[in-house]
Amino acid sequence: MSEKTGRSQSRNLREDCVAEGLRIVSEKGVEALSLREVARRLGVSHQAPYKHFASRDHILAEMVRQSYASFAQFLEQRPITNNAPDDLGAMGKAYLEYAFAHPLQYRLMFGTPLPPPENHPAMMEEARHAFGLLQKGIADVHAMRADPQAEARTDFDAFFVWSALHGLAAIMQSSVLNTLDLAPGSVDRMPEETLNRIGWMLGLDDPSECAS
Amino acid sequence: MSEKTGRSQSRNLREDCVAEGLRIVSEKGVEALSLREVARRLGVSHQAPYKHFASRDHILAEMVRQSYASFAQFLEQRPITNNAPDDLGAMGKAYLEYAFAHPLQYRLMFGTPLPPPENHPAMMEEARHAFGLLQKGIADVHAMRADPQAEARTDFDAFFVWSALHGLAAIMQSSVLNTLDLAPGSVDRMPEETLNRIGWMLGLDDPSECAS
């Protein structure tokens, strides 16, 4: 009974397929992903991955699930203070950091049509978890406010923040951006300024800055 | 010499390929686009389109170019008043209208990796034109202000507005959205509220609303 039992090997193959698939995605993008290439890199027959995944969509869904998980983990592992607005700001910063550090993986999660969500509940569960972090960040901020209306707006604000962050991340990765004739420096300052504006819109800053 | 000369037919085929391609994209998305399917629908051999386009990327670039053109045309044909802030608001509204009315075509322009821009200058020219409309809308607003700093921020503000609008459009088309447990109604009100917030952030509204 060596360590390399058939079962453990096969379980490794399943995980290896996902890992190798994610590597391909990170290098060349989702469009360049093929199960045959995965099998080739792992040195197995082109049908081996199909013993562990029903279809290309299923391996893709697992890759998306793991991406959401590591994305959420990255958001969670930032230093946490007891200041809700600061923590929310740090989460926004972390969001953009992840998007810029792993552009193709980010595109996998948020920029390509996902396999039918109803067929891949595990994938969606992980997505809900990631979004839940943002909801909680917003809720914490609202909770420390006197304003009773704020709480009712939690989902709305979460949606808005997500939308603003995603818009920024998506456009900064677009190839269109490089061909636009923009004032120099206006692109580089965008992430920081956008985070400021989001915070401002949520009323995180000193109201006196409002009119300036 | 009938009207149907070889030349005019071939020119039609070129245009027909793009039109049929756009039809496929609008129905099934870019991923489902294939030149052989286009040829099949047009009743020609699978190689006929290649007499008019060097590669799949070239036909795709032309489709993107036409999409940008019709997108820009849609933005331009909205009623124009002499009130710059109102006109800018109307453009934002038109932006979202187009995105929601033609989701797959919108994805073609802003949601899929474009063919190498340097190889397709006509495509990028049309993209610049579309973005130029937004820049002009912002510049007009800044121009009617006393604030001299505002003008220097034109590109920055244009970038921000584009980013916010795109983020909203992209997320509202995401399949993830339907599986999130959000407060009912928070999604439906997003477009209008986002436009309000953008206007607010640009200072288009009465400053007295700022602290509310």
Add this chain to the structure above:
DNA sequence: TAATGATGTAGACACTGTCTACTTTCTTGA
């Protein structure tokens, strides 16, 4: 009128996902 270039056809190649059939390997229960 003959040549030439543009346009369209046909076949082939390598690649993809997925179906089927076959072999090997490991587990497990009588």
Add this chain to the structure above:
DNA sequence: TCAAGAAAGTAGACAGTGTCTACATCATTA
């Protein structure tokens, strides 16, 4: 212990794709 059976991997086939090449057709024009 060993035979049965499940699990895992291999191999071949099929239809689909983009693109290369060779060939046919036809209009213009020198």
